[in-house]
Amino acid sequence: MISVRRLAVSGLLLGLLGLLPGPSAQEVDSPRLLVVLVVDQMRFDYIEQTRARWTRGLKRLVTKGAVFERNYYPYLQTVTCAGHATIGTGTFPATHGILLNAWWRGTRSASCTDDGDVWSIAYGPGAEAVGHSARELQVPTLADRLRARSPSSQVVTLSLKPRSAIMLAGKGGIVTWLDDRNVWATSTAYSETPHPAVQAFVDAHPRSAARSEVWDRLLPPEAYTGRDIGIGEAPPRGWTPSFPHPLAGAPGTPDAQFDTLWETSPYADAYLGSMAASLVQALKLGQGKAVDYLGVSFSALDYVGHAFGPASHEVQDTLVRLDRTVGDLLNALDTHVGRDRYVLGLSADHGVAPVPEARQAAGRSGGRLVTQQLLQVANEALVKTLGPGQHVVRAEYTQIYLSAAAQLKAAQDPELLRPVVAALARVPGVGRVLLSAGLETQRQSKDSVVRAAALSHVPGRSGQIVVIPREYFTVGAATARGTTHGTLHAYDQHVPLVFFGQGVKAGRYRQRATPADLAPTLAATIGLPMPGADGVAHTTVFRRP
Numbered sequence: 435m436i437s438v439r440r441l442a443v444s445g446l447l448l449g450l451l452g453l454l455p456g457p458s459a460q461e462v463d464s465p466r467l468l469v470v471l472v473v474d475q476m477r478f479d480y481i482e483q484t485r486a487r488w489t490r491g492l493k494r495l496v497t498k499g500a501v502f503e504r505n506y507y508p509y510l511q512t513v514t515c516a517g518h519a520t521i522g523t524g525t526f527p528a529t530h531g532i533l534l535n536a537w538w539r540g541t542r543s544a545s546c547t548d549d550g551d552v553w554s555i556a557y558g559p560g561a562e563a564v565g566h567s568a569r570e571l572q573v574p575t576l577a578d579r580l581r582a583r584s585p586s587s588q589v590v591t592l593s594l595k596p597r598s599a600i601m602l603a604g605k606g607g608i609v610t611w612l613d614d615r616n617v618w619a620t621s622t623a624y625s626e627t628p629h630p631a632v633q634a635f636v637d638a639h640p641r642s643a644a645r646s647e648v649w650d651r652l653l654p655p656e657a658y659t660g661r662d663i664g665i666g667e668a669p670p671r672g673w674t675p676s677f678p679h680p681l682a683g684a685p686g687t688p689d690a691q692f693d694t695l696w697e698t699s700p701y702a703d704a705y706l707g708s709m710a711a712s713l714v715q716a717l718k719l720g721q722g723k724a725v726d727y728l729g730v731s732f733s734a735l736d737y738v739g740h741a742f743g744p745a746s747h748e749v750q751d752t753l754v755r756l757d758r759t760v761g762d763l764l765n766a767l768d769t770h771v772g773r774d775r776y777v778l779g780l781s782a783d784h785g786v787a788p789v790p791e792a793r794q795a796a797g798r799s800g801g802r803l804v805t806q807q808l809l810q811v812a813n814e815a816l817v818k819t820l821g822p823g824q825h826v827v828r829a830e831y832t833q834i835y836l837s838a839a840a841q842l843k844a845a846q847d848p849e850l851l852r853p854v855v856a857a858l859a860r861v862p863g864v865g866r867v868l869l870s871a872g873l874e875t876q877r878q879s880k881d882s883v884v885r886a887a888a889l890s891h892v893p894g895r896s897g898q899i900v901v902i903p904r905e906y907f908t909v910g911a912a913t914a915r916g917t918t919h920g921t922l923h924a925y926d927q928h929v930p931l932v933f934f935g936q937g938v939k940a941g942r943y944r945q946r947a948t949p950a951d952l953a954p955t956l957a958a959t960i961g962l963p964m965p966g967a968d969g970v971a972h973t974t975v976f977r978r979p
């Protein structure tokens with residue numbers, strides 16, 4: 435066994451001498467494949483709640499892997515695009531620029547992956563109107579650095595969501611997602627044509643084959659904690675709050691609803707896992723001269739969690755079944771790459787809040803902040819000084835955006851926003867209200883709330899006012915049901931960080947960590963420098979001679 439440090443030094447020297455790619459005698463023993471698994475919306479406490487019911491892949495990861503118990507996002511806006519960009523790059527939103535899933539662009543909100551200069555490439559007829567890419571990402575990903583070091587490195591990422599697949603990959607690779615028509619797709623940012631290996635899998639495995647399936651609990655009902663029908667559950671159309679859940683919906687459910695029901699079920703994760711295993715085999719990932727990269731983001735838990743809440747039988751069963759899906763994927767990696775020839779990091783993009791109505795029914799604090807109401811309150815406060823008009827134009831999660839004219843006036847008169855801050859602070863469920871101006875200098879603030887807002891702050895992209903919800907208050911539209919995430923509270927920030935594979939010492943690790951540590955830690959195993967990373971490499975998890 436060669437030490438990580440020696441590998442790092444030799445890799446760096448060889449790189450400087452221009453001798454890479456091509457494995458040296460020492461590098462033969464370094465990992466051939468880096469694997470990043472993201473479980474969308476997986477809270478850290480799910481490990482403790484579900485591990486007794488795991489028998490396969492997730493059990494292997496938490497028993498044979500290095501589990502970081504104190505892994506928290508340190509920033510405010512714990513949402514999917516920000517989390518995947520953090521995991522993909524080893525930096526925080528203030529550095530990588532992806533503060534939200536969508537942000538205000540002056541005249542409209544656009545998603546983090548919208549790119550008017552690229553076209554959608556579908557693995558089926560037609561195409562989505564909008565192309566997606568990592569254009570808004572301000573720093574390279576681990577996968578980008580891998581390809582820059584060795585152009586023959588293969589990068590493969592896949593997810594149900596474009597933002598998840600794209601932010602794990604960066605600017606290149608075989609990057610696959612479901613488009614807004616629920617057809618597998620990529621874009622001209624990655625390829626001018628459908629990739630044959632992906633096309634072959636999609637053609638051989640039509641998703642509609644699952645239409646006759648019925649999702650029921652894998653284990654006997656008594657193996658699940660709590661009740662199947664929880665307070666505030668908001669199942670998608672076609673389902674009731676209780677099992678079983680037919681993927682075609684109850685009789686009379688429109689055919690088009692199948693896609694939503696499929697996504698909100700463990701069948702979607704199983705499909706993605708088998709697509710990943712198929713691509714490992716077809717593309718011979720980890721079997722070439724250069725180090726390859728595989729990123730898989732499992733989305734079903736997020737859809738299930740939003741609808742049914744973290745305490746539901748549905749969330750528990752999604753994790754019981756994900757254990758099997760990950761087990762099958764690990765078996766494929768063992769078979770085709772080799773048991774000790776890959777290193778894997780697992781994390782989540784964010785956690786999730788308890789369902790507010792369930793908290794209230796139990797006599798506890800909790801509720802919903804409505805973005806439209808925040809917008810109105812802020813605007814009314816500005817109307818008093820600026821006169822009638824729409825001075826506040828948008829609320830995206832915790833970010834409040836002023837009109838261009840109001841921004842200009844606020845820049846000239848720092849007192850202008852004082853009554854707005856006061857009015858927002860009086861809204862029940864609002865904890866604190868901050869102004870964005872100057873947050874870029876507060877990333878080291880001793881005030882943890884200011885620091886969290888600063889790490890989510892991207893000048894030119896953030897709103898002008900930041901609303902910090904109180905604990906157990908969600909932020910969303912007036913029509914929102916179920917639950918969500920996106921705050922600095924522990925249920926949103928505390929997520930798993932697990933390393934597994936070649937040279938990893940099993941155990942529970944108590945040192946503080948963030949998901950930005952995942953990429954630098956994987957990079958260290960192959961001596962790949964990550965300059966400018968906000969995260970650190972946890973080399974203590976690797977065996978030394």
Ligand SMILES: [Zn+2]
Nearest residue numbers: 475514736740
């Ligand atoms: Zn979500």
